[in-house]
Structures are given as structure tokens and as C-alpha cells.
Amino acid sequence: MSALLDVSGLSVARGGARVVHDVDLSVAPGEVVALLGPNGAGKSTLLECLGGVAPAAAGSVSRHGRVATVLQAPGLARRTVRANVELALAWWGVPRPGRRTRAMEALEQMSAAHLAARPSAALSGGERRRVHVARGVACRPDVLLLDEPFAGLDGETHQSLVEDTSSALRDASGAVVVVVHDRADAWALADRVVVLTEGRVVADGPPRDLLAAPPTAQVARFLGYDGHLAESGGSLLTRPAHVRVSADGALAGRVVRVVGTEDGVLLDVEVADGRLRCRDAGEWRVGDGVRLDVAGGVSYDVEGRRRTGRH
Numbered sequence: 449m450s451a452l453l454d455v456s457g458l459s460v461a462r463g464g465a466r467v468v469h470d471v472d473l474s475v476a477p478g479e480v481v482a483l484l485g486p487n488g489a490g491k492s493t494l495l496e497c498l499g500g501v502a503p504a505a506a507g508s509v510s511r512h513g514r515v516a517t518v519l520q521a522p523g524l525a526r527r528t529v530r531a532n533v534e535l536a537l538a539w540w541g542v543p544r545p546g547r548r549t550r551a552m553e554a555l556e557q558m559s560a561a562h563l564a565a566r567p568s569a570a571l572s573g574g575e576r577r578r579v580h581v582a583r584g585v586a587c588r589p590d591v592l593l594l595d596e597p598f599a600g601l602d603g604e605t606h607q608s609l610v611e612d613t614s615s616a617l618r619d620a621s622g623a624v625v626v627v628v629h630d631r632a633d634a635w636a637l638a639d640r641v642v643v644l645t646e647g648r649v650v651a652d653g654p655p656r657d658l659l660a661a662p663p664t665a666q667v668a669r670f671l672g673y674d675g676h677l678a679e680s681g682g683s684l685l686t687r688p689a690h691v692r693v694s695a696d697g698a699l700a701g702r703v704v705r706v707v708g709t710e711d712g713v714l715l716d717v718e719v720a721d722g723r724l725r726c727r728d729a730g731e732w733r734v735g736d737g738v739r740l741d742v743a744g745g746v747s748y749d750v751e752g753r754r755r756t757g758r759h
């Protein structure tokens with residue numbers, strides 16, 4: 449089926465300067481794309497332009513069908529939760545008889561049916577977010593755009609909202625683009641992850657493929673490749689999953705940092721050719737000697753281009 453959203457050579461300006469450059473993006477029906485990138489990368493600006501709120505400085509955006517946007521902090525009317533979702537449906541043009549059922553379905557998808565009769569003023573921050581997402585989902589748009597729907601939430605509230613949103617978006621038949629800050633959110637939500645840095649798309653692919661073989665060293669570091677070993681003509685970058693402590697490991701090193709985690713510790717280890725990070729369940733102190741084995745990682749040349757794929 450052809451794309452519902454087609455972006456070609458798109459640049460967008462903010463305050464007179466271009467902050468999004470030459471983006472090509474095509475999103476198919478049923479596809480969920482996460483836009484991921486550091487602060488100031490241009491994610492929200494790009495999303496605004498996709499939604500028609502910000503003008504394009506160059507290039508084009510073609511939207512096939514109707515677009516709904518869930519903003520970071522939209523207001524809710526001083527009505528009940530269900531009335532808020534029904535208002536969105538009325539505005540969207542859904543005839544009155546179908547509104548209540550559709551509103552309740554969307555609230556159920558977002559685990560918020562129990563809030564239906566509650567006044568919007570009596571919602572917690574996390575509950576408000578659920579209602580915002582439910583409003584967007586209830587409209588069943590051809591293109592749904594969400595700007596950091598989980599910003600500012602932490603711990604369990606964040607996690608359960610991500611899980612419910614993930615299910616709701618996977619049930620949607622339209623195209624979805626969601627801006628996220630946290631890589632774990634991108635993996636949880638999306639079929640495809642687009643990484644934006646300094647306004648440019650620097651990676652685009654299924655989450656598993658991107659993580660297994662980031663196209664550049666810059667993307668690898670952003671995706672959690674926090675260990676490095678110098679090798680001839682470049683370096684091998686590793687994630688903690690590639691490195692393990694082993695009594696007869698091939699590399700000798702010294703622990704330079706120990707950070708406690710739920711399941712043990714995260715160790716930073718200096719070795720002859722670099723510094724590696726790994727997880728372990730043992731008791732470690734800074735200065736301890738340790739032996740490591742490296743199984744995996746991705747090799748980059750001195751320019752940061754991927755060389756040989758996985759090792």
C-alpha cells in the first residue's frame with residue numbers, strides 16, 4: 449500500500465535559521481516510526497512541519513488523508529475525561545451516536561476507562577497523558593503525530609504508559625510518527641526508528657537492525673555503544689551486552705568506575721587499547737584487576753563509518 453506520509457528534501461527554519469535539513473521520509477499505513485535524537489536535534493520542529501503547523505523552508509510534505517497531532521502538553525476542557533474525548537471526536541466529525549462507544553474504546557486501550565467520569569482538573573500528570581493519547585487514538589486518523597507523549601514522567605507511570613501506548617499504536621491502521629527522547633521508548637513503540645542529530649537523519653531502520661549495526665560511530669554512541677577498543681585503522685565499539693567478566697578472559701584491565709544496578713553492577717574497565725563497559729553480579733571496587741572477554745561489537749574506521757559489520 450502506498451505511503452500516507454511522504455516527505456522529500458524537507459528543510460525547516462526556526463527563528464530565521466534552518467534547524468531541519470534535507471529530510472526524506474515515507475511512512476506506510478500501519479507503520480509506527482519513532483523520531484529519536486538528542487535535545488535540540490529538531491525532532492519537534494520536524495513533527496510540527498509534518499503536521500502542517502510549521503512551514504517548510506524547502507522540500508515538500510504530502511499527507512494522504514487526515515492528520516491528528518498529540519502535542520506535548522495540550523489543554524483539556526474543564527469537563528469529564530469522557531466528554532474530552534467525545535469533544536475531540538465531535539471536532540473530528542464523528543456523528544454523535546458513535547462518539548461515546550469510540551471514546552470508551554480509546555480510553556480502554558489506554559487503561560483509562562476508570563477515569564471516564566472524572567473531571568479533567570482532578571487528573572494526575574500521568575493520567576492526563578493517557579487522556580491526550582486516547583483523544584488522538586479515538587479519532588483514528590490516517591496520520592497520527594505524537595510529540596514526546598511521555599515527557600516528564602518517571603518510573604512505573606512512564607513504563608505503563610509506554611506499554612499501553614505501544615499496544616494502542618500497534619492496533620492503529622494509519623501511519624504513526626512519535627517523537628521520543630528515550631531509546632528504550634523507541635524500541636518499545638516503533639517498527640522503525642529514525643535518528644535525527646543536528647536536524648539531519650543519520651539513521652533509519654528497524655530497531656533491532658539499527659542496534660545491531662549502527663551506520664556510524666556517532667549513531668552507535670547515541671544508541672548505547674559506550675565501550676571502545678582501538679584497532680588498526682579505527683575502533684571497535686561495544687555495548688555492555690558484548691563484554692563479560694571471565695576469569696580466563698583475553699583482556700586484562702582495571703576497574704575505573706562501579707555503578708550499582710538492580711541486578712548487580714555496571715563496570716567501566718580500562719584495558720590496554722581502550723575502555724569497556726560491562727555488567728556483572730559480583731562485588732567490585734575501583735582499582736580491582738579484572739579479565740574480560742569481548743564477543744561482538746561493531747567496527748568503525750577513523751572517520752566513524754562502519755567497516756565490517758558485526759564481529
Ligand SMILES: Nc1ncnc2c1ncn2[C@@H]1O[C@H](COP(=O)(O)OP(=O)(O)OP(=O)(O)O)[C@@H](O)[C@H]1O
Pocket residue numbers: 462463464467485486487488489490491492493494629
Ligand atoms: N522559536 C524558536 N526560535 C529559534 N530557535 C528555535 C525555536 N524553537 C526551537 N529552536 C531551535 O531549533 C532547534 C530544534 O529544536 P527542537 O525543539 O525541534 O528540537 P528537539 O529535538 O525537539 O529538542 P528537545 O528534545 O529538547 O525537545 C534547537 O536548536 C532549538 O534551539
